[in-house]
Every structure is written in structure tokens, then in C-alpha cells.
Amino acid sequence: MARPCRSVLYIPGSRERALEKARDLACDAVIFDLEDAVAPDEKPAARGLLARVLRDADYGPRLRIVRINGLDTPWGQDDAVAMAAAIAGGAKIDAILVPKVNAPADLDAVAALVPGADLWAMMETCAGMLNAAAIAAHPRLTGMVMGTNDLAKELGSRFRPDRLGVQAGLGLCLLAARAHALTIVDGVYNAFKDEAGLRAECEQGRDMGFDGKTLVHPAQLQIANEVFAPSDSDLDLARRQIAAYDAVTAEGGGVAVVDGRIVENLHIVTARALLEKAAAIGALAN
Template sequence: MDERSRPYRSVLYIPGSKERALEKARGLPVDAIIFDLEDAVAPDTKQEARETLRKELDAGGYGKKARLVRVNGLDTEWGAADITAMQGADFDGLLLPKVSGPGDLDRAAELMGDDTPLWAMMETPRGILNAPAIAAHPRLAGFVAGTNDLAKELGCAMRADRLPMLYALEAMLMAARAEGKVSVDGVFNHFRDEDGLRAECEQGRDLGFDGKTLIHPAQVATANAIFAPAAEDIELARRQIEAFDEAQARGEGVAVVDGRIVENLHVETARRTLAKAEAIAALAH
């Protein structure tokens, strides 16, 4: 499946070392899973985590969920071994932490030795500044915002409105869109704060992100709802397409719906809305 046509509303981190969590994830209504071998795994259990994750991936059962594996950085003693351990496994993409430039993707692709899509964690100032070159890499499928690490590197405050890091979020999003790649927002740390989660999901959606990374299953329903087209948006999209088609049949270049002009660019947006709704519906079957 083309990555830009696949829903990424909810992208849940799951520790690669925890069999119970890996099993539970099979039944969760998430669009994608990040199986984490990096931050969620202690140094003395890295090898065990690789073996556990490989066994669970080979066992399958994750349905239509996109399966990404986040490895340790290639500047660590575990990164290369993580990648080679995943060779031939059944997953959809290799997620690299702290990508600073396209050379990081080149090294991972060489180690992987096949055409597995690559994803980049955007969580350092250098990575953000190099976002256009990273996004243009032929093997890159998408970006994942690492907002916690980015805040640490920037030394900025973690405000509810995320104003101190808006430039970085918009820079990675702009680069991704310029190359037609997926871009997923960072995590919301306070998983018991439903109002805060909803506000941050709405902000990410309004900025243009495809979805949000999550740290707890309790966050899934909110992300799924907010990053999906609303019923009224779907209905409007259908009416815009119908009105524009009728206008063209009359030899006219524009239509009017609810007192607003509808041109070809609006119809393209409407078709994307319907395509996203159909892709989401397909996940449930």
C-alpha cells in the first residue's frame, strides 16, 4: 500500500521486549504500531528484546496495522545489530532515531540490504534544518516527530500551545509534504489528561499532520476520532464533487456550494477527504 494513502491517525509505541504488550497490540484499533527497541528497552535487555520482537513479528496477527520497528541509533553499540536482526522479518518500515541527514538513511539501507521503507525520527536541531534533504531521500516513507528529545535539544519550554517548537514542527511537515511523504506528530505525555490530548491532537491535525504517536492505549480512540474526516466534512466533499461535475457538464469552470466557490483545487481536497475516509473504513474489514 502507498504510504500516503494509508491511515496513520494513531501510531502507538509498544516496547519490543514485552511479550504481553506485543500480544495485546494485536487487538488494539490502532492504525500503526512502533515496536520500540530504543528508549523503551534497557541496555542489558537489548538482545532479548530483538529476539522477542522478531518472534512476535514472524508470528503475525497484526492485521492491516502498519508495523514500524524503531531501532537504536547507528552511533550506539546496538543499532547495527538491531537492523540485521530484522532482516527478512514481516514489518512495514524501519524507524531510525535522531536522523541528522540523508547519510544516516544510506547507512541503514546498506545494513538492511533490501528495499524496506525507512522512516526518520525528527528530534534534533540538525535534523530539522536538514529536513528537506532527508525527506527527498528515495527510501524515506515518512517522518515521526520526536518532540520530547527536540524540546530537550532546543532547551525550550513544553507549553500546552507548543509555540516554542512550532517552527520545527512546521519545518518537518513542509519538507514531508514537498516530497509527498507521511508526517506523524509527537507524543502527548500526560495520558490521563483527556482534554490536553484532544487539544494537542486538534492542533496537530490543523497543522496538517497525518496522525499522532501515542504512549498508551487509552489515547487511541481520541486520536482516531480527531484525525479522521468528520461526517460533515465527508458530506460536504461529496456535494462539492457533485456540484463541480455538474458545472463542468454545463461548460463552467467553477461551482458554488453553500455560498462558496468550488474550483478544481477544492475538488482535489474533497477527493482526498473521501479517499481517507474509505481507507479508514477498509481497516475495519
């Protein structure tokens, strides 16, 4: 079972206090951001600070993901080289997040600069959506992050609670990620004080199939963790489905029925995966 990624919090790589605080936050993963969250004149210092922090600080079971600047910017290559050196020096970095991935060649370029490191891809351009299947097949890729703000900007779509404008892209990336057994997390919800709106968007993402959601503020953690975790009723149903199916199988065949619905092997696969996810989430708290 993959490590849970219900809540993936962006932290500016230039803010030492925020980097320290993230060690105690209830997030499953942290994206240490050297791109959008860091002003141009702060980028070199942020790069050095982050390399030092990830070498010395303990972030427990949280996934540690570093978003570098694009290689088409003045900072991207230096970011990649610095993170490669940091990893070689003992820094704990689980993946390098590559921004604005349009095609597999964008991942190839970063892979050459950071040997051996897992890569994640920011999926936030129209070209990226159309090439999602090829991107997901990259041998170093282990995760995808939806960049819905940039995608909406490129599309020229308007914000709607149902996210109609970006749904095609969300679906393409989900299909690609699942075809290649990748982690995939949904885009951010910008209005961090709007709890009802955040919950609705988390529920939509969960129902679509995302593993979790990227977040811009610690105040969003509780809702994301709750929505993307199996509920008590989900787990109860999963256990009853497994028990009914096992009982029928032990008797030599027949049809298992739970709550008036036929239970087939595909439902058992889903039920067992749900129980495994709950166990993995429980292990994070211990």
C-alpha cells in the same frame, strides 16, 4: 491513497504481553520500540523476541514499524542486522524507524544494513530540522515521525499548550514531507490521562496537516482515531462540493458555489482525497 496513520502506538519490544495485546488494539500502526522503551540490559533479548513475534504473529492491517537504536550506540548495528535477517526469514516489517536522523547519511548507513526495507526517520534534533528537505528526499524514506520531546530538550524550550517552541520544526518537517509525498505523524502527548489536552494537541496537529499522532498509551487511541478521521460534516461538504462542481462543469462552465463559498478545482482535489481517506479507514475495520 496511503494507508491511514491516525494512531501510531509505541510498544516496548521487550514486553511480550504488550506485543500480544497490540494485535487487537484499534491502532493504524505500531512502532515496536527497541530504543527508548527498552533498558540497556534487556536490548539483546528484546531484539530476538521481536524478530520472532513479527515472524509468527498476525497484526492484521496495522503498519508494523520497528524503531532500532542509533548506529552510534552499542546496539544499533545489531538491531539493524537482526531486523534484516528477520525480514529475510519472513517477518512482516513495513519499515525501519531510524532515531535522531540529522542528515541523509544517517539513513544511508541503515539502508546499507537492511537492504530493500522502507525507512522512516525520527525527526527530533535541531540538525534534523535544518536538513529536513534533504532527509525527506532520501530514496528509501517513506515516513517521518516527530520526536517533540527530544526536540524540546535540545532547544531548551518550555512546554506550552500551543507548542510554540517546536512549531518551527513541525512546520519544516511538514513542508519537507509533503514535498516528497511522505507520511508524517506528530509527536507524543505525554499526559495520557489528560483527554482534553490530548484532543487539543491532536486537533492542532490535524489542522497543521499531520496524518496522525504517535501515542504512548492505548487509552489515547480513541481520541486520535476520531480527530484524524474525516467527520460526517467534512464528508457531507466534500460530496456537495464535488456535486456542485460536476454540475457546473457539465453545463459548460461557470462558478460553483457551496455554502456561499466559491468551489475551485483545488477544493475538489481536497474533497476527493478526503473521501478516499474515509474509504481507507473504513477498509481497516472490515
